[in-house]
Amino acid sequence: MKTLLVLVAVSWAVPAYCEPAASFRGDERHSGIYQGEGVPVLHGLKWKFTTNGPVVSTPAVVDDTVYVGSNDHYFYALAVATGAVRWKFKTGSRVTSSPAVADGQVYFGSYDGYLYALDARSGALRWKFQTAGEHRFAAKHLHGAAPDAEVMPDPFDFFLSSPAIIRGVVYVGSGDGYVYALDAASGELRWKFRTGNVVHASPAVANDTVYVGSWDSYFYALDARTGQERWRFKTGEDAAISNQVGIQSSAVIAEGLVFFGCRDSNLYALDAMTGERKWAFSNKGSWVISTPIVLDETLYFATSDSGLLHAANAKTGVLLYTLGFHRWPMFSSPVIAGRRLYIGTHAGTLVSIDLDKRTTAWTFRTDGAVRNGPTLTKSNGEPNYEAAFSDFFYDNLVIGVWQMMSVGAVLSSPVIASDTIVFGSADGNVYALQ
Numbered sequence: 001m002k003t004l005l006v007l008v009a010v011s012w013a014v015p016a017y018c019e020p021a022a023s024f025r026g027d028e029r030h031s032g033i034y035q036g037e038g039v040p041v042l043h044g045l046k047w048k049f050t051t052n053g054p055v056v057s058t059p060a061v062v063d064d065t066v067y068v069g070s071n072d073h074y075f076y077a078l079a080v081a082t083g084a085v086r087w088k089f090k091t092g093s094r095v096t097s098s099p100a101v102a103d104g105q106v107y108f109g110s111y112d113g114y115l116y117a118l119d120a121r122s123g124a125l126r127w128k129f130q131t132a133g134e135h136r137f138a139a140k141h142l143h144g145a146a147p148d149a150e151v152m153p154d155p156f157d158f159f160l161s162s163p164a165i166i167r168g169v170v171y172v173g174s175g176d177g178y179v180y181a182l183d184a185a186s187g188e189l190r191w192k193f194r195t196g197n198v199v200h201a202s203p204a205v206a207n208d209t210v211y212v213g214s215w216d217s218y219f220y221a222l223d224a225r226t227g228q229e230r231w232r233f234k235t236g237e238d239a240a241i242s243n244q245v246g247i248q249s250s251a252v253i254a255e256g257l258v259f260f261g262c263r264d265s266n267l268y269a270l271d272a273m274t275g276e277r278k279w280a281f282s283n284k285g286s287w288v289i290s291t292p293i294v295l296d297e298t299l300y301f302a303t304s305d306s307g308l309l310h311a312a313n314a315k316t317g318v319l320l321y322t323l324g325f326h327r328w329p330m331f332s333s334p335v336i337a338g339r340r341l342y343i344g345t346h347a348g349t350l351v352s353i354d355l356d357k358r359t360t361a362w363t364f365r366t367d368g369a370v371r372n373g374p375t376l377t378k379s380n381g382e383p384n385y386e387a388a389f390s391d392f393f394y395d396n397l398v399i400g401v402w403q404m405m406s407v408g409a410v411l412s413s414p415v416i417a418s419d420t421i422v423f424g425s426a427d428g429n430v431y432a433l434q
Contacts, residue, residue, distance in 0.1 A: 023100035024058055024162040025291060025333060025413065028205040029253045032293045034416040038337030039352065039433055042362040046420060046432040047083035051076070054405060055424025056158050058098035058333075060106070061417040062120070067106050068412075068422075068430055069095025075108060075116070076430075077123060080417055083432060087123035091116065093134075098162035098202070098413075100170070102184065107163045107170055109134075115163065115172055115180070117187060127187035132176035134160065137198045137215040139242035145394040152394050155401040158331065158411055159248070161212075162202035169224070171210050173199030179212055179220070181227060191227035195220065202250040204258070206272065211258050213247025219260060219268070221275060231275035236264030244285070250333070254294035255314050259301075261288020267301050267310075269317060279317035281310070290413070291333035293341070295355075300341060302330035309334070309343065309353065321358055325351070326381035332423075333413040344410025344423060346383070348373055350433070368408020368427030376407050 025032040053071030060067045065086060066078040071094040077086040092112030099108040106120045113133045117126040136157040141148045161173030169190060170182045175198045181190040196216030203212040209230060210222040217237055221230040238244035249261035258272045267281040267288050283303050292301035299314040307327040311320040325345055332344030340361060341353040348369025352361040365373070376384045389400035405426040412424035421433045 022060060022062055022102060023164055024098040024202050024250065025252070025335065028164040028166045030202070030204045030250055030291050031252065031254065032291070032333065032335040033295060034335060034337040036337055036416070036418060038340050038342065038416045039419060039421050040338060040340055040361065042352065042364060043434050046434040048432070049076070049078055049083040049085070049430040051428050051430070053094070053428055054426040055428060055430055056096040056411045056426070057108075057424055058162070058413040059415050059422045059424065059430065060099045060101050061415050061422060062101045065120070066422050066430070066432075067099045067101060067120070068424060069097060069099065069108055069110070070424075070428070071096065073110075075099070075118070077106075077120070078430065080420065080422070080432070083430070089116070089118055089123045089125070096158060097160040100163045100165050102165040105184070107165065107184070109160045109163070109172060109174075111160065115170070115182070115187075117184070129180070129182055129187045129189070131174040131178065131180070134175040135198065136175065137200075137246060141241050142394075143243045143392070143397060144241045145392045145397045147394070150394065155398045157198070157200060157248070159200050161200050162250070164203045164205050166205050166224070171203040171205060171224070173201060173203060173212055173214075175200065177214070179203060179210065179222065179227070181210075181224070193220070193222055193227045193229070197246065201247055201260075204251045204253050206253045209272070211251045211253065211272070213249065213251065213260055213262070215246035215248075217245050217247070217264075219247060219251075219270070221272075233268070233270055233275045233277065235262045235268070236266065238264070248287070248289045250291045252292050252294060255297065257314070259292045259294070259299060259314075261290065261292065261301060263287045267292065269299075269314070281312060281317050281319070283308075289331045290343075293334050293336060295336050300334055302332075302334060302343060304329040304331070307345070323353065323358065323360075328383055331411045335414055335416060337416045342414045342416070342421060344412060344414065346404065346407070346409040346411075347377070348408030348410065348425065348427070350410055350414060350421070350423060350431075364431075364433055366408030366410065366425045366427050366431065367429060368406055368425060372406045372408070376404060
């Protein structure tokens with residue numbers, strides 16, 4: 001790990017809440033804490049909007065509008081009260097990036113290799129910036145699939161990097177391996193920083209520093225003004241089947257630390273100033289893809305195939321308690337309002353956790369879960385992978401992944417707007433609950 005002295009005056013106080021939800025997890029630190037009580041008691045579905053493809057993108061809600069992308073290549077603006085379409089904008093490919101909204105413009109990325117800036121009211125194109133091209137992380141013999149010598153795109157690399165905006169600059173990663181800083185008004189390049197592989201984690205920004213991980217297994221801290229590297233931290237490697245390497249998780253900054261998950265199955269806590277490792281929590285082979293969240297010095301984070309939600313002391317990493325979800329993975333990132341934590345699962349559910357009672361308060365099932373859940377769920381509640389995966393030839397691996405997604409998996413993270421929760425689902429719907 002390379003460490004540089006960072007000569008900046010810092011204040012690590014975390015905002016009490018994020019309002020309105022202008023970017024992924026509400027703000028440029030990815031804090032994920034919302035004002036009010038959210039939906040402590042589920043009254044039911046407020047509305048749903050159906051797109052023509054899975055909705056992996058996490059919505060942004062600003063004033064009375066929901067902004068969200070879909071795999072159908074469109075980006076949508078919906079009325080938060082009714083779900084009615086205000087406008088839609090067609091890109092050249094899937095939109096799995098989560099939008100950011102600032103100064104009357106909405107920003108997001110598409111698999112067509114462009115970062116778009118649209119007028120937030122009309123959907124008119126303001127500018128678009130072309131990267132060197134999007135692609136997923138790829139490696140030989142990925143996840144143990146055959147043919148062993150074939151380079152394979154990772155079917156679990158679902159998300160594109162989501163932009164963070166601060167002081168008129170847009171920060172975003174790309175599958176071309178770069179982290180970009182763009183002028184928010186014009187799209188002009190300020191700087192770019194090259195990592196060793198795909199960057200699909202979303203940058204977090206605090207105190208003139210950009211924090212982001214790469215599939216090259218390094219986590220970076222960059223000078224927000226110049227793009228100069230301040231420090232980097234090395235995570236684990238996996239030379240055998242290349243599925244226990246790389247950083248998909250976007251970081252959260254709190255308590256003077258930066259927290260992020262890794263495919264090497266660790267949750268890391270680093271000193272945000274120096275990159276020094278303070279602690280790491282091993283998940284014994286299970287990835288941490290979602291972004292952690294911190295409230296009252298407690299860190300909450302979810303795991304993939306072990307399907308666990310952990311609560312740990314943010315300063316020490318000492319485990320406080322764990323809740324299990326029948327081994328259904330969680331790529332959705334949790335958010336908190338009042339004393340409730342909300343998170344989506346691959347089982348096609350959105351779950352509300354009572355943090356005081358340490359138990360599930362309520363569960364909402366998507367249309368996909370109702371329709372396909374019984375076939376793809378065992379009698380004990382665990383995923384029925386045998387029904388989806390015929391063998392581990394790569395083609396069948398991809399088919400199996402998306403068959404499991406057919407239960408309406410919720411990879412999108414929930415967003416809270418007053419007494420409404422909005423999120424997307426792999427069944428193609430955007431849901432609003434109240």
